[in-house]
Amino acid sequence: MHSQILFDHGRAARIGLPEAVFCQGKSFAAICELLERFGPKSDHSVLFTRLTEDVFAKVPKALTEGYDYDALSRTAFVAPLAPKKTERVAIVSAGTADAFVAHETARTLAYLGIACQLFEDCGVAGLWRLTEKLEAINACGCVVVVAGLDAALASVLGGLTSKPIFAVPTSVGYGMACEGQTALASMLVSCAPGVAVLNIDNGYGAACAAARVVLQLAAKTQ
Amino acid sequence: MHSQILFDHGRAARIGLPEAVFCQGKSFAAICELLERFGPKSDHSVLFTRLTEDVFAKVPKALTEGYDYDALSRTAFVAPLAPKKTERVAIVSAGTADAFVAHETARTLAYLGIACQLFEDCGVAGLWRLTEKLEAINACGCVVVVAGLDAALASVLGGLTSKPIFAVPTSVGYGMACEGQTALASMLVSCAPGVAVLNIDNGYGAACAAARVVLQLAAKTQ
Amino acid sequence: MHSQILFDHGRAARIGLPEAVFCQGKSFAAICELLERFGPKSDHSVLFTRLTEDVFAKVPKALTEGYDYDALSRTAFVAPLAPKKTERVAIVSAGTADAFVAHETARTLAYLGIACQLFEDCGVAGLWRLTEKLEAINACGCVVVVAGLDAALASVLGGLTSKPIFAVPTSVGYGMACEGQTALASMLVSCAPGVAVLNIDNGYGAACAAARVVLQLAAKTQ
Amino acid sequence: MHSQILFDHGRAARIGLPEAVFCQGKSFAAICELLERFGPKSDHSVLFTRLTEDVFAKVPKALTEGYDYDALSRTAFVAPLAPKKTERVAIVSAGTADAFVAHETARTLAYLGIACQLFEDCGVAGLWRLTEKLEAINACGCVVVVAGLDAALASVLGGLTSKPIFAVPTSVGYGMACEGQTALASMLVSCAPGVAVLNIDNGYGAACAAARVVLQLAAKTQ
């Protein structure tokens, strides 16, 4: 692959969200080239997602210097974008194993300059864990719910909040969890109205969907 | 098909539950033969399931006389078996569309001589509908939960009761409800421990599973 | 089914959207009971969805009098709710066969008192049909995209608008269209960031998701 | 992940079964934190499941001291709960390869203080292996059947016992065994009435389901 990878620098102007680098499936050489291109000396701060600890450790130190890397969310960037005056995004997750997705959402929002608040371990097998936090969740401008297995949290929370709500199924579980397909289908047929769904484990996409909402809200209130 | 259908009359002695006639898939001639064989003059009272209103209406009146038929549950029998001194079975369903399954469970228990109590419209999009009835549900000896779509009711209820609990997914819904397969998978990966699952729409099977439990309870307490 | 169906009248207060009646899968008797209960004399105006022309025609005239029924979207209600001062919702559909879903979204919004604008026949096999209307679409506060088959419209539009965008796959097509599952999966893995997805043919859900957004926007700007 | 994982200590009071730690999918750091929190000095004895030999071997010895670990079932706990005066649970498995699931059930019951009896290698390709043990199986209060492949054992045993019966499909096999989905589906459509099913390889869940039954029996007989 001799030619330089074509980057869509106009995307932020067009849709309010800059192009990110999705590392999974890219060759190691391509990842290195892009880490170098968008390093501390670049005019563009770019978000790298699905950049595993293993891969990041193998990149020459000269290229990773200046990057803020987070292993749990598998994300890296040099600096966040300018902070936006928006409402906070609530990120509500069901269990400890869902953390890698919830934190991908949190880090993407941090990179975009949007505030968020994490509510973890709210699975419905112990309803009190959710109801205790309901008021704080409803004080945010938009809700992201992250859950695997039966994803019942999405339905229960969807029936308790009037905010725009985005649901991310996770690939947590075994057997009939089917790598997250059961959680995905459950969220899509949720009995709570207006719950919109992202791809399995797509914490990045949920952050983008929430950003579209709170940025729009911010634009209106200025 | 010239020969008489072989009936397993020893089943009640062996497993405590008599053989029933599952009508779906049987030829009309076979259904008529069996309705006649187990009519009011027979020594055996047999339960007919999946006997739709359309089919039942076409059977000669001479053969259906004496049968107690219920269209919603699609069941028929001449007389219930002797009443058993067991605890009641709670049947909890999520929505109005799940009624055909919940009532198949109720009618099967009625035929077996076991008491039950129906709690309908308890879907979790309005949690108050479930929590209001929780005490009455927990007063029963065994719980059957009937739900389609995301089947979140099974997880929520499984986290609120200590009783043996059997979950029946229903084929209610469209699109990714996948004829009940999503509800089934959701129940199987429920985050509440010890929820055991029956086939889609299998209200009859849930009644049998619950009967195994309450009959065993009754045997112990005598 | 002897008891009256339990209705969740508190839902509008809780989540800003009143409970609707999903007719598919309900018995004819249950539909009639509900049409009667929420007729012109009722305090509540309720939306009926998935009410097919065949079924509606069979309901006694006394019960349907006063209802505004639309056959294409399969919806009925007595009167819309009070109009809301929100931005318009853009509904963009790919082909003529997607109309039944696009119109379910439009009618649900009409019932909720929210303005919308329909852009039909914008499939990407003729890109000019979409680009011509892009400015008008971007003048709305939220976008719903309705498409079947390869659902490429969702990806293309997602790369051209900064607004919150909800995608509804339709069951249009044959063979590998798989009753809408291909369109659904395509939308979920869209290369455009932040496209959130509803269940197959769920025009009602998309209207609710869009309503959550524009109502929130309206609340902020007051 | 800075905050401590929220544990549902009220679960035992609510449903009779304490929360367990499902290790698969949790980060190594989270597993270590929990092993330390619930070690010999803790007031709570907690069950760890899906804790593989590889992972357990990497945990610092200081944290694992005092734990009773079993590699085949992949379980660990410091001490069993107080023994319960219940009937024994029969665990019947089809083949040697099903042992990891059968033993997960046995260890979970041991932790809960409930007696059980294992009947291994009872696959129906040699019916004598099952019939020889039938009397001993029927002397128990509840039956768990563990089988992969065609799972024919569940149907055959379901036709030979009147006890509550829970079936666990295993992921044993290749090709059309489909990681246990064939066994699962076979059990769900079993021709024996009242066989209730757990998720693939869910030995823990079967133990919980059986515990709900025998604890209920014990409560009644006291």
Added chain:
Amino acid sequence: MHSQILFDHGRAARIGLPEAVFCQGKSFAAICELLERFGPKSDHSVLFTRLTEDVFAKVPKALTEGYDYDALSRTAFVAPLAPKKTERVAIVSAGTADAFVAHETARTLAYLGIACQLFEDCGVAGLWRLTEKLEAINACGCVVVVAGLDAALASVLGGLTSKPIFAVPTSVGYGMACEGQTALASMLVSCAPGVAVLNIDNGYGAACAAARVVLQLAAKTQ
């Protein structure tokens, strides 16, 4: 379709089995043309399969005269082929609903001039029904087993006979029976060795497979 349908008259010489007419999916005109072509005056007696009662009733009487038609098996032919001196084929089926497939096998063998013996209602939920007939089954030269649902009969019988054994899954059942796919997969992963499987409901194919065996046996013994 102007041209005459090409018939493979050389097939009997090549593989010992003449070509048959599979009616499902053929246009009514094509079926009529073939019934006429292979009627009583033809040199060839041809087997028609999947010829439903509805379709057969609509064919002009002039064309069906001379045909031996059987509604349960949906087969027709003018005359059987010359009888073969082979061993009998045993056809063992699980339930009454499997009869349409078992009889398709029986009628195909009758047409081919091969003797067979039917053993119906042998499902394993009542093992005595099978064991009673085992000696008679083992006296045949080849076994065809027909079963739906969990298809446990194939595994149990495969462990009790040394004869070549062909298994036909049926589309009987609902929910996770998945139109016979569960029975098919169960048979393919049967724990009994050497059970070979045909397509769902393919009673005709099982007859052909059995015919290949017994004709080969007959050829050797002459």
Added chain:
Amino acid sequence: MHSQILFDHGRAARIGLPEAVFCQGKSFAAICELLERFGPKSDHSVLFTRLTEDVFAKVPKALTEGYDYDALSRTAFVAPLAPKKTERVAIVSAGTADAFVAHETARTLAYLGIACQLFEDCGVAGLWRLTEKLEAINACGCVVVVAGLDAALASVLGGLTSKPIFAVPTSVGYGMACEGQTALASMLVSCAPGVAVLNIDNGYGAACAAARVVLQLAAKTQ
């Protein structure tokens, strides 16, 4: 796992085929125990299948001494059973990548004392490779066809031979080969009549099915 694994030594008497040891999924300890139990000093010569080179290399030499091991077919046994006076079995495979399955069939037959002949690389993309060998194939008493991908070889060969024919799909290929499920489905719906099918990669099962046929033939001709 304290108790000794139960072995079905009566199987050979019952169905003509002794029980084999399927190593995949068994613990290393269980494999070692069985290799020791059935080593050169045992009365029973047992076939081990799915015994990979990696695993076999790790077994202590003392236990593997005396075993005839073949890496390609992943089989081991101490000595073949007494040779049987049967016709040869033809094993016809499509491509080089199918060899591991074709050789599992060949080795199983060798262990059973039954002669066979291998015809490899006969895929239909070059029809001459098959037609050249047709006479030799038809001189055998039974045919096993091994193919992956589209499995067209099964249909073509099924139309060219009158012998009993067993088809084994292989997991060869990528993408829509779906780990052999496409080959399996193709074989099941083959347009050639009487082709019976085994599980994906089940070379052992095909050998057993063929053995049932040729042993039956041998019994008749004595």
Added chain:
Amino acid sequence: MHSQILFDHGRAARIGLPEAVFCQGKSFAAICELLERFGPKSDHSVLFTRLTEDVFAKVPKALTEGYDYDALSRTAFVAPLAPKKTERVAIVSAGTADAFVAHETARTLAYLGIACQLFEDCGVAGLWRLTEKLEAINACGCVVVVAGLDAALASVLGGLTSKPIFAVPTSVGYGMACEGQTALASMLVSCAPGVAVLNIDNGYGAACAAARVVLQLAAKTQ
């Protein structure tokens, strides 16, 4: 639906193929509107596909006058486009039941003004039917192969012709034919190189693909 359906009249100029009307899924009103718009008085001759006999019969005669309708292929148009000087397209189908698809291809080509030649009943269970016609097939400029079930014809023909070859799977068959998905997957993994595949039953698409080739050929040779 008040607005007129948007038609892409520029498509022929852009890609050489005019837009067609796919009737399946369109409302009856929409079909009538389009039949009227593109009737004998229109400047545009448009192809209607998936226009079933039932629907066509219900359209008012005034609207269908002047249309050339073919029931088997379910197509209608007023007049073919100007004839093109291209090579012929060969259409090769496996069985009589595939005719509705093969004829859809033939009629679409006829409408486009491109010559074609039909070769029906060439299934590989009787190889002579294909080899007899091979020379005539290879005299065409492009090959379309239409087959259901195992679709072995595509692989065999792909190994015998050097021409561009397009394969159309059909939904013919039952059970594991899976509505054409098995034929589709078989064609995609064909062992013959360069076989390109269309959607199930998509005779129209195959005609378009073939037209792209022969029109390109014609353009080059002028």
Added chain:
Amino acid sequence: MHSQILFDHGRAARIGLPEAVFCQGKSFAAICELLERFGPKSDHSVLFTRLTEDVFAKVPKALTEGYDYDALSRTAFVAPLAPKKTERVAIVSAGTADAFVAHETARTLAYLGIACQLFEDCGVAGLWRLTEKLEAINACGCVVVVAGLDAALASVLGGLTSKPIFAVPTSVGYGMACEGQTALASMLVSCAPGVAVLNIDNGYGAACAAARVVLQLAAKTQ
């Protein structure tokens, strides 16, 4: 495996494309044998595909000498075939992660002696990347489009070119990308007419399909 692998040397004469060696699934020994057989001293230059860097590095240097190996496309050959006087093939890909497939197509064409031009990073989330290159693409004789995820590029490009167009789905992505099955299905139901599809990741097959077209074009124009 004692015998030499049968190679189809007549294939080039028969279909214009020589047999290639697909390395995936072949044993290491078989790959070495074939690399040796078709090395620099052979009369035949053969293409090796799916030859990963790992495997190639392990082959003894003596056998790989003289081979032109490319790691990204995983291909090797000694020398290209004689150059053909054909039009160029355009290869258009959506993203950087699709490069391994696009380059497999390019290298196969290079081996066949056919010119091609690569257009990478043309995904539709930034439409300008595609439209900028449209003229150059349309100057080629045939188009191969390579895309994963939603594969919207195939539909958009199919609506913008009149050339024969072959689409290759890639296994890029996660969750509902389903290893390329979503891209495959999207391409098959593309709303652009005449887009023909190859197996997932089958860059080699697309090259062969394109070669059939441009070689045919070349033959006509000579």
